[in-house]
Amino acid sequence: MEQNLDILRQEIVDKSLEAFREGLFSGTSGNMSCRVAPDEMLITPTSVRYDMLRAQDIVRMKLDGTVLEGKLQPSSEWRMHAAVYKAYGETNAVFHTHSPYATAFAVVRKSIPAVLIESCIFLGGDIRCADYAAPGTEAVGTNAIPALKDRGGCTLANHGVLAVGKDLAQAYLRAEYIEDVARIYTYAKSIGTPVTLDTL
Known part of the structure; x- marks a missing residue:
């Protein structure tokens, strides 16, 4: 099992660095996790720049918060992941980003149209906006549950993706596609009235 955990830790590091380079992450914002047992996950730590993240920095913890x-301390958003x-x-x-175009929709609290x-194919339709909750609280995750159905x-209202x-x-x-759709919709709206797939 340890070998598998090491592979997953490195995959989290690799994906985090890729997200940082693509602009899905900036600074220390955003976080990523994967489930390794029914009640356990690996998650990125808090306050570490993604271009400096190492496999040994990834935190293994239970969903109840036990490290x-x-x-290092787990991401402040671990409750949302759990x-x-x-x-x-x-x-x-679970992948939480602050990608700019999709987050702009979160700021105005509007869905991203399909x-x-x-x-x-990849997202299930339009991307809904979950109700606002203070960052770092369990309510961020609780509010996201119906929006993810x-x-x-x-x-996440006034927060991110x-x-x-x-x-x-x-x-x-999926995080990449959410940002792509938000960006293209924004471009299209500057030209004319975008046509959503549910109206075709």
Whole structure:
């Protein structure tokens, strides 16, 4: 099992660095986790720049907050990750970003319309905005649960983006698509009236 955990730790580091370079993360904002047992997860630590993150920095913890391995403190949003895992048994990875276009929708508290086929294939349709909750509280996750129903992600009001998946690769891909759809919708709106797929 330790070998598998080491592989997952490195995958989290690699995906985090990729997100940092692509602009999905900035500074120390955002976080990523994966479930390693029904009640355990690996999660990025708090306050570490992603271009300096190492595999040994990844924290192993229970969903109740008990830290099992790691010298650093887990992400301040660990409660959000735990709430999603408890609500959705099929979810094994959670990715929280502050990607700019999708977060802009979160700031105005509007859904991201399904204007691309990727919205339907990979995300399940439009991306809903979860009700606001103070960052770092369990309510962030609790509020996200209904917004995630039948979707690959949601936005968090005045906060950022949450993408989920069966594994880290799927959660990451969905986070990329959420940002892509938000950006393209914004561009399209500057030209004319975007046509959503549910109106075709």
